Amino acid sequence: xxxxxxxxxxxxxxxxxxxxxxxxxxxxxxxxxxxxxxxxxxxxxxxxxxxxxxxxxxxxxxxxxxxxxxxxxxxxxxxxxxxxxxxxxxxxxxxxxxxxxxxxxxxxxxxxxxxxxxxxxxxxxxxxxxxxxxxxxxxxxxxxxxxxxxxxxxxxxxxxxxxxxxxxxxxxxxxxxxxxxxxxxxxxxxxxxxxxxxxx
Numbered sequence: 001x002x003x004x005x006x007x008x009x010x011x012x013x014x015x016x017x018x019x020x021x022x023x024x025x026x027x028x029x030x031x032x033x034x035x036x037x038x039x040x041x042x043x044x045x046x047x048x049x050x051x052x053x054x055x056x057x058x059x060x061x062x063x064x065x066x067x068x069x070x071x072x073x074x075x076x077x078x079x080x081x082x083x084x085x086x087x088x089x090x091x092x093x094x095x096x097x098x099x100x101x102x103x104x105x106x107x108x109x110x111x112x113x114x115x116x117x118x119x120x121x122x123x124x125x126x127x128x129x130x131x132x133x134x135x136x137x138x139x140x141x142x143x144x145x146x147x148x149x150x151x152x153x154x155x156x157x158x159x160x161x162x163x164x165x166x167x168x169x170x171x172x173x174x175x176x177x178x179x180x181x182x183x184x185x186x187x188x189x190x191x192x193x194x195x196x197x198x199x200x
Contacts, residue, residue: 054076
């Protein structure tokens with residue numbers, strides 16, 4: 001059992017013990033007494049230690065929220081959300097899915113660093129993130145496989161230009177979920193098996 005007073009102490013402890021001794025889930029409050037209680041680097045450290053995290057946020061600091069999402073947190077709920085939403089987020093994260101409320105989706109959509117995608121790039125992203133293969137994306141868009149792949153490659157490059165790596169189908173699913181291209185209440189592509197390229 002952990003005994004300490006600071007989050008860095010907890011990170012050090014979590015890294016030093018077997019996975020079965022770590023908690024199944026952490027619920028973090030981004031702001032305590034109107035001051036940030038955690039930062040993006042700390043959250044990234046917790047995720048690197050193999051912990052699943054649900055963040056509670058008043059959404060008062062959109063840049064902090066965006067940074068937390070980019071770090072890889074898969075569940076964020078607002079402090080004004082219902083108890084049912086909070087429990088749903090916890091269950092989703094424990095299952096390995098992702099959770100985001102519509103309010104958070106609007107915060108993410110306002111990210112000034114968000115890459116601008118064309119209509120066709122957005123459509124290819126959504127279709128691929130929803131579980132279709134590249135061939136199926138092409139069929140759905142009435143274009144060839146290579147053209148569909150080119151759209152997905154453009155999406156990958158645009159996100160790489162702002163420091164966001166997109167190298168697997170799981171990454172495409174996370175992008176579509178975070179950016180609000182998929183229904184925030186839907187687990188997006190979180191349950192899809194990651195692939196190393198868009199060749200499949």
